[in-house]
Amino acid sequence: MKNIKNILLLLVAVLATSCSEDSISDDLSSVNSSQPNNINSTLQISNDNSGKVKITPTGNDATFFTVDFGDGTSEPVTLSAGENVTHVYPEGSYTVKIIATSITGFETESLIPFQIMYRAPENIETTKIIEGYNLTVSATADFANGFLVYYGDVANETGTPMAVGQTLPPHTYPSAGSYQLKVVALSGGAATSELIEEVIIFDPFELPITFESDYINYFFGTFGDVTFAKVDNPNPSGLNTSAKVGQYTKPMNVPNWSGTYSPLNNPIDFANGNKIKVLVYASEVGKMLNVELEGAVGGNPGNGVAILKVANTVANQWEELTFDFSTVGGIPAGTKFNQLVLRYNDTDNGAGEVIYIDNIRLTN
Numbered sequence: 001m002k003n004i005k006n007i008l009l010l011l012v013a014v015l016a017t018s019c020s021e022d023s024i025s026d027d028l029s030s031v032n033s034s035q036p037n038n039i040n041s042t043l044q045i046s047n048d049n050s051g052k053v054k055i056t057p058t059g060n061d062a063t064f065f066t067v068d069f070g071d072g073t074s075e076p077v078t079l080s081a082g083e084n085v086t087h088v089y090p091e092g093s094y095t096v097k098i099i100a101t102s103i104t105g106f107e108t109e110s111l112i113p114f115q116i117m118y119r120a121p122e123n124i125e126t127t128k129i130i131e132g133y134n135l136t137v138s139a140t141a142d143f144a145n146g147f148l149v150y151y152g153d154v155a156n157e158t159g160t161p162m163a164v165g166q167t168l169p170p171h172t173y174p175s176a177g178s179y180q181l182k183v184v185a186l187s188g189g190a191a192t193s194e195l196i197e198e199v200i201i202f203d204p205f206e207l208p209i210t211f212e213s214d215y216i217n218y219f220f221g222t223f224g225d226v227t228f229a230k231v232d233n234p235n236p237s238g239l240n241t242s243a244k245v246g247q248y249t250k251p252m253n254v255p256n257w258s259g260t261y262s263p264l265n266n267p268i269d270f271a272n273g274n275k276i277k278v279l280v281y282a283s284e285v286g287k288m289l290n291v292e293l294e295g296a297v298g299g300n301p302g303n304g305v306a307i308l309k310v311a312n313t314v315a316n317q318w319e320e321l322t323f324d325f326s327t328v329g330g331i332p333a334g335t336k337f338n339q340l341v342l343r344y345n346d347t348d349n350g351a352g353e354v355i356y357i358d359n360i361r362l363t364n
Contacts, residue, residue, distance in 0.1 A: 034102050034103075034104065034106065035102065035106045035108060036059050036060065036061045036062040036100035036102050036108040037059065037060050037108060038058075038060045039057070039058070039059035039062065039098055039108050039109070039110035040058050040059065040110060040112070041058065041067075041096060041098050041110070042054075042055075042056040042058065043055060043096070043112065043114055044056075045114065047119060049121075049143045049145055049187050051088045051090060051116060051118075052088055053086065053088075053089055053114075053116070054084055054086045055067055055069075055084060057081075057098045057100065059100045061102050062102060063080075063101060063102055063103045064100075064101055065078070065080075065081070065098055065099065066101070067079060067085060067096065067097075067098060068096065068097040069087050069089075069096060070094040071089055071094055074087075090116070091116050091117060091187075092115070093115045093116075094113070094114060094116070095111050095112065095113045095114075096111075096114070097110070097111055098110045118143075118145075118187035118188050118189030118190070118191055119143055119187060119191060120143075120185075120187055120192060120193045121141040121143045121186070121187055121191075122142040122193065123140075123142045124139060124141040124183060124185050124193060124195040125139065125140050125141070126138070126139045126183055126195065126197065127167075128181070128197075128199065130199070130202075131170070133173045133174075133175070133201055134171065134172050134173075135171050135181075135201070136167060136169070136170045136171075137149055137162070137167070137171070137183070138166065138167040138168070139162065139183050140164075144164055144186060144187070145186050145187060145188035146162065146163055146185075146188075147161070147162040147163075147164075147185055148160065148161060148162070148183070149182075149183055149184075150181070150183075151171050151181060152180040152181055152199070153173050153179055173201045175201070176202055177200075178198055178200050179200075180196055180197075180198060180199075181196070181198070182194055182195070182196045183195050183197075201215065202216055202217050203216045204216075204264075204265035205217055205218065205264055205265045206265055207264070207268055207340075207360060207361055208359060209246075209359070209360040210244075210358065210359055211230050211242070211245055211358060212243065218246070219262055220246065220260040220261075220262050220342075221261045221262070222259070222260050222261075223259060223260075224254055224257055224258020225251060225254040225258060226250050226254055226259060226260065226344075227248075228247065228248055228249070228260050229246070229247050229249075230244055230245075230246060231244070231247040231356075232244065233245045234281065235281060235318070237317070237318070238317050238318045239318040239319070239320060240279050240318040240358055240359065242358060244358075245356045245358040246356065246357040246358065247357075248260065248344060248354070248355050248356070248357055249353070249354050250344055250345065250352070250354075251350050252351060252352045253349050253350055254349060254350035255349055255350075256346050256347060256349050259341055259344070260341065260342045260343075261339060261340075261341050262339060262340045263295070263338060263339050264338055264339065264340060267297060267336040267337055268293060268337045269336045270325070270337075271334040271336075272362060272364075273362045273363045273364040274325045274326045274331075274362075274364075275322055275325065275362070275364065276325070277320055277321065277323070277361055278291065278320070278323070278357060278358075279319070279357065279359045280318070280320075280321050280355060280357055281318050281319070281357075282315060282316075282355040282356075283316055284315055284353075285311070285312055285313055285315050286311050286312070286313075287311060288310060288311045288344075288347075289310060289311075289312070289344055289357075290307060290308070290341070290342065290343035291310075291323040291340070291342065292308075292341035292342075293325070293339070294306070294337060294338070294339040294340075294341055295337055295339040296335055296336065296337055296338075297335070297336040297337075297338065300335070301330050301331055305330050305331065306328060306331055307328075308323040308327075309346075310322070310323055318358075340360070342357070
């Protein structure tokens, strides 16, 4: 009886082993026959001209993916399922190759074409600093990868490269005048945008003052409600046939101390003479024009010392008035003054006077 029982147990074990081996064999057969399929990739192409493309491979029955970027610039990379990689492309057409590999080594390949096209930069803005004949430029623009700057002062000009965030060294213009500054914003590809702006370069504001140049900023600031303007010569005859002059207006009841002030780019240098001559045209005689010099280099003399007053002697014609500062004590030889002040009839409030002034110059 005991022997029969042992024989039955052995038979059950053999049958169980046989069933288990058949089941494993069936499972391995299923795995060995799996092939990756539906292989694709999500491409997220940036629109900011950076050239960045985020590549996310997808597919069924794939354990990992090999990504060939298709631009010949780097080796393929291997990604596990669900991973991604970002690659930077120049503008152009490319084909990414995705090779999907199953757990048992089967491979499926997919080719994905796409195009990188950079957008034209937008919203160009320039920052310009003009000092004398020198211009310093910087620029910004959305989606720009760089700039070319054309200063507009030579024929067939080659653009000067300027990086994003860069300020170029000062460019020196050959002379005063109006120039067309062109800034071309580069996308990194074929698309570009440009901005053209007028740049006016001025000659220095200094003596002599003639009002004839379009490229001198004849600045006459005012105080006490007088006005000053560059105008046409009201009577181009006699001593003054020039086209443009300065008009000094002292309206009714403005204070007697009113006047103009003119900071000069280059100072009045008494080493070159200490007489200032002015052409004046007025409708009445006997009222005095003040020429006052301020802002002495080194502070000596102080303001309020270099003041002279001269009255005109003829009406309705041009007359030359001379202001001889050698007669004023306390002005050292060779003194330089940075500011010219004009006042008219400073003994009385305004009576509606209008006078014209021209050719302010320094002589011996």
